Amino acid sequence: MDEVLFFLLKNGGGRRKIRVATAELGRAVGMSQQNASRRLGLLAAQGVIERKDGIRITPLGMKVVGEEYEVLSKAIKGGSIRFDGRVSDGFGRGRYYLSLPGYRKEIGSKLGFEPYPGTLNLKLDKRDIRVRSEILKQEPIVIGGFRTRERTYGDLFAYPCKAGGLGGAIIFPLRSNHPQDIIEIISGVNLRKALKKASGGRVAVEA
Numbered sequence: 001m002d003e004v005l006f007f008l009l010k011n012g013g014g015r016r017k018i019r020v021a022t023a024e025l026g027r028a029v030g031m032s033q034q035n036a037s038r039r040l041g042l043l044a045a046q047g048v049i050e051r052k053d054g055i056r057i058t059p060l061g062m063k064v065v066g067e068e069y070e071v072l073s074k075a076i077k078g079g080s081i082r083f084d085g086r087v088s089d090g091f092g093r094g095r096y097y098l099s100l101p102g103y104r105k106e107i108g109s110k111l112g113f114e115p116y117p118g119t120l121n122l123k124l125d126k127r128d129i130r131v132r133s134e135i136l137k138q139e140p141i142v143i144g145g146f147r148t149r150e151r152t153y154g155d156l157f158a159y160p161c162k163a164g165g166l167g168g169a170i171i172f173p174l175r176s177n178h179p180q181d182i183i184e185i186i187s188g189v190n191l192r193k194a195l196k197k198a199s200g201g202r203v204a205v206e207a
Helices: 003-012 022-029 033-045 059-077 093-097 101-111 133-134
Strands: 049-051 056-057 080-090 120-123 142-145 158-165 166-171 182-188 202-206
Touching: 003 033, 003 059, 022 033, 033 049, 033 059, 056 059, 093 158, 101 142, 101 158, 120 202, 133 166, 158 182
Parallel strands: none
Antiparallel strands: 049 056, 080 120, 080 202, 120 182, 142 158, 158 166, 158 202, 166 182
16 A cells, blocks of 8 residues: 555544644655655645645545555565556647756656657556556655746656666656546657557556
């Protein structure tokens, strides 16, 4: 089970609002205060928790908790996470963001490749939607956001992977409008072209 959700559940967050400092949460689940704060922000953005005058797990969050019990055994045993998805057309936002020097520099430094300006979007089957939770249990490589005169760009959580055998990383922007069944993957190459996949084509991923 997601360690942050488990902590909240164990401390009564499924029944009522609780108050907990991010430093305390980080110590309890073995992560930095900064990452604990990011994880809470991501869970809130996904609708899994509410953060107003305390923290409470939402009905959607309780559903996620139930689903994660089914994958708990696999999480304990460890090993790679494998799934596949169908290539889905995006809206072109990935091309814009991955063309920004701030992100390109961070990705090159922390992931070791210069990103192709665009993401491979994979739509998960219903049975695989829980994969998102499995991936997020791992400690991410944080691609730091940055600020320009016009606006602030948020952090990205990155998880190295192989898509169709080619190296890359699954990314979860902290600010995203993608539905929960879409996984975004970046790489040093145009994955869609390199894998010769049209819309609807299946791609196997190992993370």
